[in-house]
Structure formats: structure tokens, C-alpha cells
Amino acid sequence: MTTLSRLHTNGVDALRTSDHVIPIATATGPAIRWDELVRDDHVHGSLYTDPAIYQAELQKIWSRTWVYVGHESEVPNPNDFVMKSIGPEPVLMTRDKSGSINLLHNRCPHRGNRVCMSEKGNARSFTCPYHGWTFANDGALRGYPFPSGYEGADRSALGLGKVARVASHRGFVFGSLAEEGESLLEHLGAAAGAIDALCRNSPEGEIEVTAGYLKHKVKANWKFLVENETDGYHPSFVHASIFEVAQSGIGTLYGSDST
Incomplete structure (x- = not known):
């Protein structure tokens, strides 16, 4: 098993493994070695905590997508x-x-x-x-x-x-900071069908956001929130009350396949 630790040497942030050092990008430092941080079966924890990696994500992901x-x-x-x-x-x-x-x-x-x-x-x-x-x-x-x-x-x-x-x-507004790129429908893919299904639940065939909404500030990297939303292992424990409402059948969405 490979162990990695963080260090700062000669003005450059890096990760030390058992046999070599992996540079991490800083404002003036070298490029991030993504292949060293993302493995087939695990990723390094710095992907969730390193400010330089977050800045790279803003540039490479969020400034280019919808x-x-x-x-x-x-x-x-x-x-x-x-x-x-x-x-x-x-x-x-x-x-x-x-x-x-x-x-x-x-x-x-x-x-x-x-x-x-x-x-x-x-x-x-x-x-x-x-x-x-x-x-x-x-x-x-x-x-x-x-x-x-x-x-x-x-x-x-x-x-x-x-x-x-x-x-x-269907009334859901998206923006992209990139001048060029895939269309919104190409980006949404199968998610467009999920939005359509949501709208079909309304007698008018459309929805309105009129009841207000809650804002939460979470001191965590965005990937933690995404992974929690796609995690099907925890709802029956953390959100047990959902399963008690009108025997909704929501439990069929979760099981051993979600581990």
C-alpha cells in the first residue's frame, strides 16, 4: 500500500510517496500530476483539500461546462x-x-x-x-x-x-463561461429526460419555483456534496424518516448494489 504525505520544499508544494515526490501546482509552480493523484481504486485526499487543486478545477471544469x-x-x-x-x-x-x-x-x-x-x-x-x-x-x-x-x-x-x-x-436556466462547447442538451444527456419527467408530474406540464428555497454554506469541497448525493448506502440510516412516509417504496432504490 502506498502512503502519501504533504511537504513544502524549495518553494514548491509536493506529495511524498514511499519512493518519489509528486509536485502539486501552485500559483507559480508546476502542473498538477493528476495521474499520480488518481488511481484505479482510490484517489489521494488532497483532491478534497488542496487549494491549488480546487483552483485547477474551477479553470478546467467549472469555467468550461454548463x-x-x-x-x-x-x-x-x-x-x-x-x-x-x-x-x-x-x-x-x-x-x-x-x-x-x-x-x-x-x-x-x-x-x-x-x-x-x-x-x-x-x-x-x-x-x-x-x-x-x-x-x-x-x-x-x-x-x-x-x-x-x-x-x-x-x-x-x-x-x-x-x-x-x-x-x-423546461424553464431550468443554465450558464456557461466558455464561448464554445457542447450544447446544453448534449451536456444534460439522460438528465434531460429526468427534468421532463419532473415537469410531467404537474397538471400544467411545467413547474414554478415560488415556495422559496434554503441556502446552506458547507465548509467542504464540492466533491463531498456530489458523492453524498450519489451515495445510496446511507439514506436508510441518515434519512430513516423518509422510508416511514406513506410506505413510499423508496427503499427499492437502495440496497446492496449501492454499497
Whole structure:
């Protein structure tokens, strides 16, 4: 059995095995040796704790893929907005006066300050509290103080940044920070059918997110949450009450195959 330990030498973070040292990427360090950290039957614990690995995941995974942002029913009226995020990037999901859904970076292009501090609401415009730049609900620049100081500036290029790609399926809105990549349906695969089945349970054939939701801050790497959600071994113990409700038959989903 191989034992690995963390060390820092010559300004470089690394993992020591019984016979060699594996460098880990830092801001200025070498590339991460993924093949050394991920084996056929186990992975190294640093995949859940190392900040450099997390930063690499943000770049290689979350900045390239589709991320669920929210539901269209959260912004039912023109000029409605709700605060969301894609990874660590704060975004505003808005419905503009034409009825279109927008995903806007909540960051003023002037000095990078947040332009909206409210979790949700209805507003025709957002004004940066730092220098007073104002933007329409669709992100377009409306104006700024002392315009003579920006004579000749291309106002169309000074609006709020937009998430590169936005798409929805049955009202579920997804965003991608990558300019190019697979379509949303390609990304969803069989999950699109699960969303369709969920919507078919409604007499109207669609759902609304109107009852609110709970937010949880978990001090853990995102992979812990994913693995817990896909773990079928624990529900009958941790969530025993679910199995007692109306003899729902949910127990058939779990068993020896989930270990």
C-alpha cells in the first residue's frame, strides 16, 4: 500500500510517496500530476483539500461546462432579478423588458465593484455605488457621471459583462463561461429526460419555483456534496424518516448494489 504525505520544499508544494515526490501546482509552480493523484481504486485526499487543486478545477471544469443557475419562474415579470452565482463568480439572472432571460456578471466594468447588493427584486436599472455608473436590466450601459471624461468611448462595449452562453430546458436556466462547447442538451444527456419527467408530474406540464428555497454554506469541497448525493448506502440510516412516509417504496432504490 502506498502512503502519501504533504511537504513544502524549495518553494514548491509536493506529495511524498514511499519512493518519489509528486509536485502539486501552485500559483507559480508546476502542473498538477493528476495521474499520480488518481488511481484505479482510490484517489489521494488532497483532491478534497488542496487549494491549488480546487483552483485547477474551477479553470478546467467549472469555467468550461454548463452550470445550473436558476429557474425562469424566479423572475416572472419584466425587470425582475435574482442574485445567483457560477462557481465563485456572482451573476444576476434578470428578465428584461422584452421578456428575455439574461445572466449578467455582477461587476462594474469600470472598477470591478458589485452593482447590485440585493438578493432579488425588480429594477429597471442597476447603479454602481462606487462611481454611479448605471446599467439597464439587460446589462447595457445607460450612463455615467462626468461623461466629458469619456469622450469618444464606445458605450456599447462598457455594459455589464454577459455570461458567454445561456440556455434553458423546461424553464431550468443554465450558464456557461466558455464561448464554445457542447450544447446544453448534449451536456444534460439522460438528465434531460429526468427534468421532463419532473415537469410531467404537474397538471400544467411545467413547474414554478415560488415556495422559496434554503441556502446552506458547507465548509467542504464540492466533491463531498456530489458523492453524498450519489451515495445510496446511507439514506436508510441518515434519512430513516423518509422510508416511514406513506410506505413510499423508496427503499427499492437502495440496497446492496449501492454499497
